[in-house]
Amino acid sequence: MPSISRKGSSMPESPIRKLVPFSEEAKKKGVKVIHLNIGQPDIETPKVALDAVKNNTLTVLEYSRTEGSETYRDKLAQYYAKHDIQITAKDIIVTTGGSEALAFALNSVLDIDDEIIIPEPFYANYNGFATAAGIKVVPVVSKIDSNFSLPPIEEFEKLITPRTKAILICNPGNPTGYLYTREEIKKLANIVKAHDLFLISDEVYREFTYDGKEHYSILQEEGIEQHAIVVDSVSKRYSMCGARIGCLVTKNEAVIRTALKFAQARLSPPTYALIASEAALETPQEYFDKVKEEYQARRNVLVEELETIEGVKIGNPKGAFYCIAELPIADADDFARWLLEEYRLDGETVMIAPAAGFYATEGLGKNQVRIAYVLDKESLKRAVHILKQALTSYIG
Template identity: 55%
Template structure:
């Protein structure tokens, strides 16, 4: 019998989706499942984006340019330049989601065996992308006690060696919701220049910053034109996860030229998605202001409920729409499965993502879960009631 590849054997499963069979069975059993496990917003996609799809009238559904249509890249450049990124259309490659942009960035900038430092916990699929590209992830631990703030630059420097080629961050962070400060970003700037490193910045949640806190991109910092690669996507900004459209942006011409070769090898991004996303860029600020207010209220509802539970601690995040909470449990993987498989409260239960899958360090996150506040506040309240009762009933509860 033919055997699968060694790479296939070590490719990690998604911690966000691996419990789906248990959730589906719970539904078959008649339970209501509150999905806090995945960042699928329930916010309506902007009408401009949907109307652009409805109004499409073409005779041939054709290829687009490998780098994306000029129309879309022109609109993207306008959007980014309002943020003071100072981009041209040639600094942008349109991709099939942010995922493809990350893979293109890794393959363009890193050789097999090269190392990239990533503050953990981090978006679980970074592990998978690194596996595909034969890149080594060097985790640097951020801790829940200080809200998952960036570790000190001195701690970063302890990990830097001749194989170190870059640092990857997600800002605001998935899974923690932490929003990096100007001081932290300046520290990364100095580190990148000192050691000639790439900064890969996943900015999928750029629009979701709360309490008046400012978003800082490395693209806005001086002296980093050759070092910064930004990853972006329409998935969260426009509540359009199914569009699978993202982009890679950098002013490093060699990186762009190299990434374009990978883009050409996969032919082109989708035409309809780019038509929709071109229209979406004209979404008025009022849409994002309203979305921001809704997520702020949801965050407050979730964090307040969690911190009222005995033995639970949850930092108040500054952005994105996730929290990581520590629970009085022995094993988050077992607990999350138990909640779906064995528990219900008023025939309801909660699906969460075990935080272990967001760490590269063995054993980290064993008592933590990630939750996405992408449900309405009433559903969040019901989910928290279920969680509180589940914690009381869980056989592996840790009693202090």
């Protein structure tokens, strides 16, 4: 029998989606599953974006331009200018989701067996993208006790080898909700300049910052223009996860030229989704203000409720809409599966994402879970109540 590739065999499963069959089986039995496992917001997509598709008069659904239309990229540049990021349309390649932007970035700046340093825990699919590109993830551990802040610069320095080509961060972070400070970005800037590395920043949660704190992009940092690559997306910003439109942004012309070749190989991003995304740029600021206020309130409820559970430790997020919780158990994978297969409270259970899949270091995160606070406040309270009762039963 023909065998599949070593690359295919080594591709990691998604810790977020691998439990879906158990969730679906529970639902078939009439169980209500409250989803804390996936970052699918319940916030409504801006009406202006949906109307642009509904009212469209296209008679032929043509290919779009490989790098995205010039009008859309011009408007994107104007959007970034509002965030004190000075770029032009030529610095942008529109992609099929932020995922493709990251894949283009990795394949454009790293060769097979090259190394990329990533603070862990990190978005689980970074492992998958790295495997697909044939590159090695070198993790540097950030800890829940320090709220997942940037590890000491000395820890980065220890990991740099002749094969190291880039550092990748997510800011604000998925799965931790950590928001990097201006000072931390400057420290990273000094490292990439000193060692001639790329700094790739996944900034898809830029709008979601709390407690009066502001996001500081690597594209705002002077002196690293040739090192900085930003990955972005409309998915979370406009609650348009299904649109699958993102972009790669950099002032490094060689990176743009190279990424464009990868983009040409996949032809073009989806036309209707581009129409919706361009229209979404007209979304008024009050939309974002209300969404941020709602997420901050949800975060507060989630953290307050989790703190009532004995033995639970929480990383307090300053951005995005996730948090990592450390539970008084040995194996979060087993607990998450048990919740779906066996535990019921008044016909309900909860679905969580085991956090081990967000680490590259074997053994880390085994007793941690990622919780997405994308549900309304009452649902979050109910979910944590179920989780609290479930832990008592599971430990007992």
